[in-house]
Every structure is written in structure tokens, then in C-alpha cells.
Amino acid sequence: MSNQQSLPLAVPAAPPQPRVAPHNLEAEQALLGAILFDNETYNRINSSLQEKHFYDPVHGRIFSACADLITAGQLADGVTLKERFSRDGGIKEIGGAVYLLKLMEAAAPLSAHAQSYADLIYDLALRRELIRVGNVISDLAESPPDDHDANDIIEEAERTLFGLAESGTTSRGFQDFKTAITKSIEVAAAAKNRGSDVSGISSGFRELDHKLGGFHGSDLIILAGRPSMGKTALALNMAMNAALAKLKGDQTKDESHAGGVVGFFSLEMSAEQLATRLLSDYTSIESHRLRQGRIEKHEFMQINDAAQMLHTLPLHVDETGGISIAQLHNRARRLKRTAGLDLIVVDYLQLVTTNSRKNDGRVQEVSAVTQGLKTLAKDLNVPVLALSQLSRQVESRDDKRPQLSDLRESGSIEQDADVVMFVYREEYYLSRTEPEPNSDKHIEWRRKMDAAMNKAELILGKNRHGPIDTVDLTFEGKFTRFSSAATQRQR
Template identity: 50%
Template sequence: MATVEQFAGRLAAVSNAAEPAYRSPPHNIEAEQALLGAILVNNDAFDRVSDFLKSDHFIEEIHRRIFEIAGSLIRAGKLASPITLKTFLGDHDVGGATVPQYLARLAAEATTVINANDYGRTIYDLAIRRELILIGEDTVNVAYDAPVDSSPREQIEEAERRLYQIAESGRYDGGFQRFSDALKTAVDMAAKAYERDGNLSGVATGLVDLDRYMGGLQASDLVILAGRPGMGKTALATNIAFNIAKAHQSQLRADGTNETINGGIVGFFSLEMSSEQLATRIIAEQSGVPSYKIRRGDISEQDFHRVAEAVRDMQSIPFYIDQTGGISIAQLTARARRLKRQRGLDLLVVDYLQLLSGSKTKGDNRVQELTEITMGLKSLAKELNVPVLALSQLSRQVEQRDDKRPQLSDLRESGSIEQDADVVMFVFREEYYLKNKEPRAGTPEHIAWMGEMERTHGRAEVILGKQRHGPTGTVELQFEAELTRFGNLAKEDALPAHY
């Protein structure tokens, strides 16, 4: 085995034998000149590129200044021309010519307005490539000379954050579309809803009354599910996620890829519970055997067969769990993209929001960090075109009120949760609070309490506090505490007459 000194000697010999030639960063001066000339001749060219192109994307300093000043003049409703610009640029040498001469040359050699967008995209793409090179160099340099208190994981997160920042900034694939295109998309969505089970435009949760209010979970929506500890947030999210995965059906497209026609492929980020705990809950829910009995092995032979049968039925469902704790929004985004690319994805669940971390640049300000997280989740939902169901804690002020039903103002740490979410749901179980208020037996209060307990037993409320696509209100569900299972509540008017 070669020693470190021998290895270093061989590396030095190879380096000396073939010194790499200096490579200049990718750029296109001619494209920059042609675009700036087009803007100076016809200011309409600026409007074609201003939504994605910034002055920082130009490699030449003089070009950055020309683009920035021209933009300021145009936005102020003034004319940007070689004559109006020279006042702001001063008088110095630019490649052997004065500023007025250089501006006149740009205008004389200008491209047409029609080509402005193409030149703008070329300049933008080259700037992104330069930024990628810079990130790569920084990553290599930090890896060589890493500080003692810096772990490789932190370096990966920082690189991911910077890459994600590039991907999100300055996209030029947006802009206006014809209303007829939007109409076609809306009609296609309605047609798919007509063909799908339950006639829903979104992904069916398996809870009929909830689906009736929401039309299912809608693609590109950020859905917040909040509640105090003990209300059953995770149980409801798990029930919904499993119902969707279990109902999954797909068909082969003409291009050989699979298309989901019912249910969906689910990605579940379990930041609090381990995958084994989550699996035990789902087994309990599906088999009807309480999870505490499964964990202790306190089950009969009949129970064991029910568990085995439930496990056998669940083997092939498309339900993927990531149990890594304390991950950043950048890591979550990268893993969700990977799952979408490799397996497909129709629903993403995050349990829960406050356990995610943002980038280090936000410092110790938790409100700003949470704003970054919720904005990141909303952007991810739009990018992947899937609903993102994120669980959230509620502040303790709920406990101070006589009516413990949550409100939007109870969302913890940041108003950005309410602002960025398309739907905000609260889980509330009155039985949980009544159980701790039992009066002394034999008193009139105790008789009234027993009546209240009977009324609320096995019932839960899902309060829709905000919904962009439909009404707000309250949906009642059945809740089996032993199995942590939510289900549809049988309505009295829907029961048979002899019941």
C-alpha cells in the first residue's frame, strides 16, 4: 500500500506533467452588446427580458451599469437612449472609445427586438453557469480547508441551499398565457374529476365529509393540519396518507411512463416518530388490534392472524417514509424531488413543520426561519404539482380559553403559516378535555358530565379555518382512540329505520 508521501509525490508529478490551461468563465460579450443595443434603439426590448434578467447577469461592469440605468429610466416612463444614458455614465475610456462613442456603437450594431428574448436567455444561462462554477469552487475549497466546527453535512446543506436559490430565482418560463389555455386546463380537471372515484377534482382522503368540503386534496396546495398535543394530528395525517396510498391505481401512458388515475403515491417525512412507530400505528388501524398490544406482544392467535393479514395486504402499497429528524427545508426539497423523479409522487406529508430548520443566513430569528420554511413548502407544492400536507403545533393560548376550539390566531410562531397555506385545518376532540374535568360522583354536575361524555365519545371535529377553493366550516369524524383511527361518522338520518 502506498504511503501518503508516495501518493502526494505521484499527484505532484501528474500535475506538473500536464498543467491545465487557464479557462475563462463562460460568457458572450457579443450577446450582451446586441441586447443592450436593441434596448437603446427600442425600449420595448427591455420589457421582453426584465422579468428574468438582472444587471448582475452581465459579465462586463459597463454593461451592468448600462442595463441598470436604462431600466431605471424606462420604469420611470422616460426614454433610454445613447443621449440620455451618457449623462449618468460619466466620461471614461471603454475599450479604446469614450462612453458616448461606445453607446453609439451599441445602438448602431443593435439586434432586432424580436431576437431580444433569445439574447436575454443566453446571457441569463451563462450567468447561471458562472454561478454554478463558483459554488463548485467554494465547495471544493471548503472541503479542503474545513473549519474544525464544520461538519460535511453542514457543507452539503449549504451547497443545496445555494443551488436551490439559483433554481428558484429568475425563472423565465412563466409570464402570461392565453385565457383559452387556462380554460382548457380547468375543463380537463373537471373531466378527470368526473371519471375519478367520488367525482373529486383532487386526491380523495377517504373521509367522505371532509372530501365533500374540500373536493379532495388539490394539486399544488399547501394544506396545514394543526392541533394541540393529544388531538390526533399525526393519526389523521397517517390515516389520510394511507387511504390515498391504498387506493392507488395507475395506467401506462403512450410514452411509457405511469399516470395515476386514482389514489396516489405518498411520501411521508416523519420528523418526530420513527418509521417503526408509524408502521405500528398503521398496522393497528388496518387490523383493528390496538398498537400498545402489538408493541407488547399481548395478542391472541386470532389477533396475530389479523395483523399478519393486514401486513400482507399492505406490502405493495406505494407509501414511502423518511424518518430523518431535524432536516432542513433544502434537504426536504431535494429528497422530495428525487422521490418524484424515481418513484412518482402524488402527496407529500410533513410531520411536523416546527421540526424543520431553515438556512443559516436567517440567524436566530425563528419567525423569519419559519417564513422561509412555509414559503419553501408552498413553492415545492407548485413545482412538483402535488398537495403538501404539513402538520403544525398550536400555541398554549388555546388552553386559557373556555372554548378550546382552535382559531387561525393560535398558529404558532409565525403568521406566514396562515398566509402561505391554501387550506388550514384544525383537529379538535372535546372528549379529551372533558375527560380531565370529571366532577365528584353522585353530584348533579357528574350526571351532566356523563351526558356530555356520552355525546362527545368517539367524535372528533376537523375545523376548516381557511380554504381558498371552498367554504370554511366544521366536519365531524369518528375517532377510535385505541386504534388511533379516524373514520366517517354515521349520520342519524342515514341509519336504517330499525336501528
């Protein structure tokens, strides 16, 4: 007999148990029973709960039927639902009208806990959706489409997750017209309560706000102009005005100030350059002296006081150059969740890139960017103010006031925009055509220069919500500051 010990036999591993999505049928039954027992329970639970959030589709259909009856002012109980579900195979399979009666009897003493059940059902639905999204992301990472790299997948994952966190679902779907009408009335009421005709975010320019009613959620506003017209300065003035109004409203608890939190995407200038412009505007110290450090002692106190105030402004700057439209979407969503967001400024849209590997041409790429900005405005329900360059054909005309056809790579800019504004300063062009001194032409030129000095026009080339017109502004170049003109053009 051998002394060698025999090896133990290998025990086969138990087969892995199938994973079951998070759910709680007892909570679903308890909530439905509580609603059937006391219809008022429905009005006390989370309004975000919908049919799709129930794990058992039969429970979802019961909940939907109860919602329809209760919102219509009718009774929802076992009797009223019996006929509705008489031909529903799912209900028949689990007991038909008898099942509805059991739900009512079992849940009668549990009505006080209905909100807890609703919250649990909603939370479990989000967890199931999160698992689904995770599986989709995992599949994309293992087998990415030909035109997607790892960064594209990360951006898509972030976009989807922020969408889920924002609304509890990756699909918004239809809404009834009653909801849209209610929102419309709320907009009008907001303007009335403020005692003005501004129902959106104020630009800080009285006549422009009068014509637009402010910048409204879901609107794409294009601010276009040739180089040196002051597009960035004007957009920064508007951003600062909105942020200052928000700050003042928060400090005084006065909701009449039509301001908001601003996200400023500066693809051309650094955050430090923008800050210098803001300091110059606020202190009335020339920006070139600020950059060069040629500041008097008494001006240091002005700058210090301004800095103390400006650092509390709800104005956030992203200076990433060449940012993609997907990255812009994700960062805007993140800002809205962490600090709030009421207005987005993009300087400027021709510098925003797309993730497409296709070489479809510049017009198609800019079209994709403008469509993406319009989608962002609708998804976050905030106005997006995007700056745009104009083509050189403006320079070839005697009257250099811009028009819609001058929009550079204008494939869909005009189509997607709700408002298109052009900033125009005749002074800029006149200053470059000075005739010979002491000549008759010079006298006429000087007369025109005096009339155009420090003046600007903001031309409304498209306004989906109101009139097309021109707003007169004052421009102080040494402070890079626009302001409302003392008197407006009479038409």
C-alpha cells in the same frame, strides 16, 4: 573538447487551448432549414425546445420567429421572415434573406431527421447549462459566502441539479395564460371523469373531499391541533387512504381512484411507530397490544396478511429528526424522480429547521419553513400537508375549539397556507374535568361525555378554494383511527 553530453533544450509547452462549450451549428442549421422547408416539421419535434437552447443566438431568433408564425397558423419561410429580420444586425451579418434561403435548400432532404437534430440541440444546451452550474458550484466551494458551510453548498448543488434534471433549465419563467386555462380545464375534466367532485388526491374522508375537492397540486394544507388531539393519527390515516387508493387503482387499472404516491416526513415518530399504527388501523388490533406482543394466535394471521399488503403501499417514510427545509426539498425531489410523488406529509413543521446562521427569532424561522413548504408544493406541483402545533392560549378559553389566531409562531402560517384545518375532540377535555361521582354535576358531565364519545371535529378555518365549515369525524383511540361520521351536521 569536453566529453560531457549537453542536456536537451526544454521545449516550451503549447499554450492550453480555450475550452469551447458543447454545440453543433450544423445541427441547428439543418433543423431550421427543415422547418422553413416544411412548417409541419415544427409540430413533430420536441416541444421542450426553445430559443434559449440554440448556441447561436441568431439561430435562436430564427427559431422563435418560426414558432410564432406557425402557432398563429401562418407560413414561415424565407419570404415571410425577410421583413421581420430586415433590421436584425445579426441576420444581416451572416447573409440576411440569402442565408434563410440557403438553410431551406441545404436542409430540404433532411426533414425526416429533424427530431434527431432537435434532440441533439436540446441535449447540448443541457450540457452547457450543466457546465455553468458546475462552475458556479466550484466557485462557491472555493469562496463560500460567510453564512454557508460545506453542507449548505452540497444542498444547493443537489437542489440545482435536480431542478435541471426535472425541467431542463434552472429557471421556469413565464407561461402564457392559455397554458394555465388548459390546466384548469384538465382539473375539472379529471373530476368529471371520476364521477365525483374530487379532482385532487383524496383524503379518504368523504365530506372533507366534498368541501375541498381533494388535495390539489401546489397547495399547502395545514393540519393543526393541541397535543393529544390526534394530528399524527389523522395525517397518517389520510396518507394511508391516498396510498391505498393508488395501489387499488394500479391493480385494477382504474384511474377513477384519486390516490397517489405519498412521502411522509416524520420528524417526531420513528418509521416503526408509524408502521405499528398502520397495522393497528388495518387489522383493528389495539396498538398497545401490538407493541407489547399480547397477540392471540388467530391474530398473527391477520397481522401477516396485513403486512403482506401494506409492504406494497406506495408510502415512503423519512424519519430524520430535525431535518432542514433544504434537505426536505432535496429528498422530496429525489423521491419524485425515482418513485413518483403525489402527496407530501410533514409531521410537524415546527420541528423543521432552516440553514440560516442568523438569530432572527422563532417566528421568522417558522415563517421561512412555511414559505419553503409552499415553494416546494409549487415546484413539484404536489399538495403538501404540514402538521402544526397550537399555542396554549386555547386552554384558557371556555370553548376550546381552535381558531386561526391560535396557530403557534403564526408569522406566515396563515398567510402561506391555502387550507388550514383544526382537529378538535371535546371528549379529551371533558375526560379531564370529571366532577364528584353521584353529584348533579356528574350527571350532566356524563351526559356530555356520552354525546362526545368517539367524536371529533375537523374545523376548516381557512379554505382558499371554497367554504369554511366543520366536518364531523369518528375517532377510535385504541386503533388510532379516524373515519367519516355516519351522519354530517346539518347547517
